[in-house]
Amino acid sequence: MKKFINSPDTVLTDALAGVAAAHPSLTVDPVGRVITRAARARPGKVALISGGGSGHEPLHGGFVGTGMLDAACPGEVFTSPVPDQMTTAAKAVDSGAGVVFVVKNYTGDVMNFQLAAELAADEGINVATILVDDDVAVQDSTWTAGRRGTGATLLVEKIAGALAEKGGDLAAVSDLGTRVNAASRSFAVALTACTTPAAGKPGFDLPEDEIEVGVGIHGEPGRSREKIRPAAELAATMVEAVWSDMPLPRGAETIVMLNGLGATPLIELYLLFGDVAARLAERGVTIARSLVGNYITSLDMAGASLTVCHADQQMLDLWDSPVDTPALRWGC
Amino acid sequence: MKKFINSPDTVLTDALAGVAAAHPSLTVDPVGRVITRAARARPGKVALISGGGSGHEPLHGGFVGTGMLDAACPGEVFTSPVPDQMTTAAKAVDSGAGVVFVVKNYTGDVMNFQLAAELAADEGINVATILVDDDVAVQDSTWTAGRRGTGATLLVEKIAGALAEKGGDLAAVSDLGTRVNAASRSFAVALTACTTPAAGKPGFDLPEDEIEVGVGIHGEPGRSREKIRPAAELAATMVEAVWSDMPLPRGAETIVMLNGLGATPLIELYLLFGDVAARLAERGVTIARSLVGNYITSLDMAGASLTVCHADQQMLDLWDSPVDTPALRWGC
Numbered sequence: 001m002k003k004f005i006n007s008p009d010t011v012l013t014d015a016l017a018g019v020a021a022a023h024p025s026l027t028v029d030p031v032g033r034v035i036t037r038a039a040r041a042r043p044g045k046v047a048l049i050s051g052g053g054s055g056h057e058p059l060h061g062g063f064v065g066t067g068m069l070d071a072a073c074p075g076e077v078f079t080s081p082v083p084d085q086m087t088t089a090a091k092a093v094d095s096g097a098g099v100v101f102v103v104k105n106y107t108g109d110v111m112n113f114q115l116a117a118e119l120a121a122d123e124g125i126n127v128a129t130i131l132v133d134d135d136v137a138v139q140d141s142t143w144t145a146g147r148r149g150t151g152a153t154l155l156v157e158k159i160a161g162a163l164a165e166k167g168g169d170l171a172a173v174s175d176l177g178t179r180v181n182a183a184s185r186s187f188a189v190a191l192t193a194c195t196t197p198a199a200g201k202p203g204f205d206l207p208e209d210e211i212e213v214g215v216g217i218h219g220e221p222g223r224s225r226e227k228i229r230p231a232a233e234l235a236a237t238m239v240e241a242v243w244s245d246m247p248l249p250r251g252a253e254t255i256v257m258l259n260g261l262g263a264t265p266l267i268e269l270y271l272l273f274g275d276v277a278a279r280l281a282e283r284g285v286t287i288a289r290s291l292v293g294n295y296i297t298s299l300d301m302a303g304a305s306l307t308v309c310h311a312d313q314q315m316l317d318l319w320d321s322p323v324d325t326p327a328l329r330w331g332c
Numbered sequence: 333m334k335k336f337i338n339s340p341d342t343v344l345t346d347a348l349a350g351v352a353a354a355h356p357s358l359t360v361d362p363v364g365r366v367i368t369r370a371a372r373a374r375p376g377k378v379a380l381i382s383g384g385g386s387g388h389e390p391l392h393g394g395f396v397g398t399g400m401l402d403a404a405c406p407g408e409v410f411t412s413p414v415p416d417q418m419t420t421a422a423k424a425v426d427s428g429a430g431v432v433f434v435v436k437n438y439t440g441d442v443m444n445f446q447l448a449a450e451l452a453a454d455e456g457i458n459v460a461t462i463l464v465d466d467d468v469a470v471q472d473s474t475w476t477a478g479r480r481g482t483g484a485t486l487l488v489e490k491i492a493g494a495l496a497e498k499g500g501d502l503a504a505v506s507d508l509g510t511r512v513n514a515a516s517r518s519f520a521v522a523l524t525a526c527t528t529p530a531a532g533k534p535g536f537d538l539p540e541d542e543i544e545v546g547v548g549i550h551g552e553p554g555r556s557r558e559k560i561r562p563a564a565e566l567a568a569t570m571v572e573a574v575w576s577d578m579p580l581p582r583g584a585e586t587i588v589m590l591n592g593l594g595a596t597p598l599i600e601l602y603l604l605f606g607d608v609a610a611r612l613a614e615r616g617v618t619i620a621r622s623l624v625g626n627y628i629t630s631l632d633m634a635g636a637s638l639t640v641c642h643a644d645q646q647m648l649d650l651w652d653s654p655v656d657t658p659a660l661r662w663g664c
Contacts, residue, residue, distance in 0.1 A: 004636065005600065018603050022622050057597065105389065113542040217647060231338050262595075263595035263597070265629060266594075269336070270350035274349035275338075277354075304336065330656075
């Protein structure tokens with residue numbers, strides 16, 4: 001294992017020190033393991049909090065800032081944060097209007113956020129939860145009952161975050177986030193496994209000519225192991241996987257994210273996006289907005305995920321709203 | 333070799349199709365291989381043009397937009413663009429105020445941009461050139477006489493681009509860019525080699541416990557091959573390499589970029605940046621601005637480069653100026 005680390009035990013602490021040094025716009029509590037905005041949000045604003053295992057950067061800390069999250073709670077690598085982190089975050093950012101937890105559907109995260117919601121309620125904080133479960137690859141998985149939460153998390157955080165910034169109340173923000181999740185589907189393909197610092201070796205073996213189709217963001221098995229094939233064919237596979245679960249009417253407007261899993265060069269992501277765009281065009285779908293890059297990663301896994309959100313006008317308008325975070329920034 | 337490609341021969345063409353599909357703010361000419369802003373720049377504005385081999389994305393196409401480049405000319409992977417690309421770009425974006433070529437110091441690029449400058453001059457276009465040669469690792473290299481141009485390219489394009497946007501004339505913009513380069517030093521470490529689509533195998537062999545110290549962005553050899561060691565020690569090595577070439581007075585203000593070479597996860601880049609920041613703090617240097625992420629890559633190479641720019645107030649102000657490109661965006 002060759003990584004820029006000091007010790008497998010200090011990866012998160014050391015990385016948080018770097019986040020703090022890089023981003024004066026964030027306040028990083030390295031002991032409580034909570035990242036918040038350095039600038040206090042508008043009083044009366046509904047606060048958005050997310051979190052999950054580390055190793056998926058820029059998710060979630062990179063999405064803390066105006067128009068998106070108020071706080072992020074990073075767990076150890078591929079390990080859920082503990083409830084204390086979320087309650088600490090809730091107390092730090094609640095201005096009385098309540099907090100929304102954005103939770104990816106993994107057993108540990110769901111349980112810990114649920115506990116945190118109860119603890120926060122005991123403190124008099126109103127909590128609503130948006131559960132993200134957009135990955136169509138498998139119904140249940142290593143760490144999941146039901147579908148896994150992956151790329152749609154970014155869309156939920158962006159769009160619900162924008163509504164919260166504009167003054168939406170707790171019910172409106174959580175309802176919209178839930179609608180965004182319901183309108184989104186994702187599917188990922190891995191060319192290589194990832195290596196956690198603790199394990200020190202790849203999470204699975206993948207022969208030099210094979211890929212994992214439908215992989216999860218922790219390297220959970222997908223639907224099948226197949227021979228590598230041209231990008232245009234892989235794009236067709238990814239689009240078909242999403243489509244078979246959520247066929248769209250001709251003329252449907254979409255937000256499409258082609259996301260790198262960590263070790264795939266941007267030139268390949270653009271190339272694959274071009275093929276995805278061609279496949280969607282054949283089906284009469286309009287890509288109204290898009291993102292190409294590394295947004296929800298899986299450490300050093302080579303691969304890519306496709307997320308398609310069937311967006312209505314409110315979602316598109318809120319997508320375009322100003323956002324000012326380390327990893328997503330426009331209009332500010 | 334497992335990559336998201338259709339054929340080694342069509343990588344650039346296919347990737348440009350994806351860039352065009354992803355970024356309505358850009359106009360992509362796939363035949364002439366020129367990327368320009370879709371929106372015409374202000375008449376009378378000095379135009380900035382850069383280019384170089386592909387495989388370093390988002391450099392340069394990802395930096396086309398308000399406040400940065402007017403055009404980018406991508407060559408094949410790790411291959412200089414041809415002079416026709418630069419003259420086509422110059423004719424497309426010159427508004428009479430002249431064009432500045434930002435050229436990384438590699439033999440092919442220098443020669444082809446020089447030829448293009450002569451051809452453009454024949455067409456009545458005033459051309460100035462900024463040569464970037466910031467990599468302190470080696471004096472001459474596989475593809476270079478003198479130092480290699482690497483990370484400082486982004487700083488030159490951002491800062492000189494901002495001055496051009498504000499109305500700086502040809503001499504002022506090119507002088508400033510040259511000053512930024514002179515005030516910048518870079519040094520890179522590779523954990524793995526990269527694989528070009530044409531070669532199909534890694535450019536060099538690196539044992540499982542060794543790293544290439546002082547590597548170039550095409551995998552050119554560095555200063556030494558050494559055992560992997562903790563991030564804090566590698567950060568010290570990188571800072572010392574830059575410092576020994578450009579010692580800074582206490583209190584010096586800097587712009588620091590910790591750049592991933594393509595396959596290194598963001599969590600590791602933040603971790604390494606934290607250690608770099610600590611080493612610079614020990615030396616009394618202020619990190620006034622920073623960037624952590626993948627900005628000038630080397631395909632699927634795992635590794636990182638450090639760029640330190642000793643910035644004056646003008647550079648900091650122009651760094652903060654609005655920029656609206658696919659890969660760098662703030663204040664717009």
